[in-house]
Amino acid sequence: MATRVVVLGAGFGGLELSTMLSEALGDHVDVTLIDKNDAFVFGYSKLDVMFGRATPDEVLLAYRDIAKPGVRFLQETITAIDPEARRVTTDAGVHEADVLVVALGADYDLDATPGLAEGGHEFYSVPGAVEVGELLPTFSQGRAIVGVCGAPFKCPPAPSEAALLLHDYLSARGVRDDCEISFVIPFESPVPPSPDTSRALVAAFAERGIEFVPGHRVSSLDPARGVAVLDDDSELPYDLFLGVPKHRAPDVVAASGLAGEDGYVPVNPKTLETRFPGVYAVGDVSTIGVPKAGVFAEGAARVVAESLIARLRSDEQPEAYDGLGSCYIEFGAGLVGRVDVDFLSGPKPTGTFHEPSDALVAEKDHFGSTRTARWFSR
Numbered sequence: 428m429a430t431r432v433v434v435l436g437a438g439f440g441g442l443e444l445s446t447m448l449s450e451a452l453g454d455h456v457d458v459t460l461i462d463k464n465d466a467f468v469f470g471y472s473k474l475d476v477m478f479g480r481a482t483p484d485e486v487l488l489a490y491r492d493i494a495k496p497g498v499r500f501l502q503e504t505i506t507a508i509d510p511e512a513r514r515v516t517t518d519a520g521v522h523e524a525d526v527l528v529v530a531l532g533a534d535y536d537l538d539a540t541p542g543l544a545e546g547g548h549e550f551y552s553v554p555g556a557v558e559v560g561e562l563l564p565t566f567s568q569g570r571a572i573v574g575v576c577g578a579p580f581k582c583p584p585a586p587s588e589a590a591l592l593l594h595d596y597l598s599a600r601g602v603r604d605d606c607e608i609s610f611v612i613p614f615e616s617p618v619p620p621s622p623d624t625s626r627a628l629v630a631a632f633a634e635r636g637i638e639f640v641p642g643h644r645v646s647s648l649d650p651a652r653g654v655a656v657l658d659d660d661s662e663l664p665y666d667l668f669l670g671v672p673k674h675r676a677p678d679v680v681a682a683s684g685l686a687g688e689d690g691y692v693p694v695n696p697k698t699l700e701t702r703f704p705g706v707y708a709v710g711d712v713s714t715i716g717v718p719k720a721g722v723f724a725e726g727a728a729r730v731v732a733e734s735l736i737a738r739l740r741s742d743e744q745p746e747a748y749d750g751l752g753s754c755y756i757e758f759g760a761g762l763v764g765r766v767d768v769d770f771l772s773g774p775k776p777t778g779t780f781h782e783p784s785d786a787l788v789a790e791k792d793h794f795g796s797t798r799t800a801r802w803f804s805r
C-alpha cells in the first residue's frame with residue numbers, strides 16, 4: 428500500500444509539499460490535502476484587492492483545479508489532531524496517516540485588540556481586504572493609520588507596502604494633500620534583518636510625507652474619541668485605521684498536544700520534525716526562528732518533501748533546512764524591491780537589499796505565475 432501522507436492546510440507549505448511529492452512519486456504516494464477553504468490566495472494579492480488593482484475573483488485560485496497524480500484535495504475543516512496516533516478528525520470524517528504534515532498557518536485574533544473590530548479595519552484576510560477596498564474610495568480627508576497590533580505577524584514588509592501604496596492610491600485620486608498617513612510598527616526599523624532595506628523604506632516614507640512611528644504596537648482603539656492607543660499609552664488620532672491584527676496559532680493546533688507555550692508548533696529547525704514520530708510542521712504554524720512568510724513555508728515544505736522522497740527511494744537524506752528566503756517589496760510608483768534574507772546560518776539574521784526596479788516587478792510576477800502553474804496545473 429502507498430504511504431499515506433496527510434497534509435493539513437493547502438497554503439504555501441501544503442501546496443508545495445503536495446506538488447513535490449506528486450512530481451517525484453506520482454501514484455506511488457497517497458497524499459490527502461485538506462483545507463477548509465475552496466481557494467488559495469497569495470498574501471500579496473490582498474494588497475491588490477484592497478487598492479482596487481484586482482477583484483477577489485481574479486486572485487482566488489480554486490482548489491478544484493488541482494489535478495496531480497497521487498494527490499486528493501478535500502475541502503473539510505479539521506477539528507482535532509491526534510499526533511500520537513497520526514489521526515485527524517474533520518467535519519466530514521477521520522483520516523489516518525503514516526506521515527502527517529501540519530501546515531495550518533496562523534489565524535487572526537481581532538478581539539485581542541480592543542476596539543479594532545468596531546473602530547478599525549484589518550486588511551490581512553480576503554474579506555478584510557475586500558471591505559477596505561470598498562471603503563477607501565470614500566476616504567478623502569483626515570488621518571489614516573496603518574498600524575500593527577502585535578508581533579509576530581505575517582510578511583513583515585507588508586504593512587510598509589500598505590502605507591506606500593495608500594500614498595499612491597490617495598495621490599491618484601487627487602486627495603493626498605487633504606490626508607495624513609501614519610505608520611506604526613513594533614520593530615525599531617521596517618525590516619530589521621536588513622538595515623539597507625529599512626533605510627530605503629524610511630527614505631520612501633519621508634519623501635512621501637508618511638509619518639513613521641517605529642518601536643510601538645497599537646494596543647487598542649477608542650472609536651468614540653477616534654484615537655489609537657499605543658503600547659506606551661500615547662495616542663494617535665485617526666479617521667481611518669487599517670490594521671494588521673494580532674496573530675495566533677489555529678485553535679485546533681493549540682489543542683492538539685503539538686503546541687508549545689505560544690500555541691505554535693516547535694520543530695527541529697533542520698528537519699521540521701515535531702517531537703512525534705512521522706509528524707512534521709511547516710510554515711507559519713511552526714516556530715523555527717524564521718518570519719511568517721510564504722517563501723519560508725515553501726522552503727520548509729521542500730525539505731520535508733525531499734526527506735520523504737529520499738526515504739521512499741532509500742536515498743540519502745537532504746541537506747538541513749537553510750532558513751533562506753527572498754521577499755519582494757512594493758515601493759509604490761509601480762516599483763518593486765527585493766530583500767534576500769538569511770535567518771539561520773549566522774549568529775543573527777542578515778538581509779541583502781536589491782533596489783526597486785521594473786525588472787523586479789517582472790520577477791515578482793514570475794514568482795506568482797510559476798507557483799500558480801505548478802500548484803494548480805495552469
Ligand SMILES: Cc1cc2nc3c(=O)[nH]c(=O)nc-3n(C[C@H](O)[C@H](O)[C@H](O)COP(=O)(O)OP(=O)(O)OC[C@H]3O[C@@H](n4cnc5c(N)ncnc54)[C@H](O)[C@@H]3O)c2cc1C
Nearest residue numbers: 436438439440463470505531532582710711719720721722
Ligand atoms: C497582506 C499580506 C502580504 C503578504 N505578502 C507576502 C509576500 O510577498 N511573500 C511571502 O512570502 N509571504 C507573504 N505573505 C505571507 C504569506 O501569505 C504567509 O506567510 C503564508 O501563506 C504562510 O504559508 P502557510 O502554508 O504556513 O500557511 P497558509 O498559507 O496561511 O495556509 C494555511 C491553510 O490552512 C487552512 N486552515 C487553517 N485552519 C484550518 C482548519 N481548522 N481546517 C482546515 N483548514 C485550515 C487555511 O484555510 C489555509 O489555507 C503575505 C501575507 C499577507 C497577509
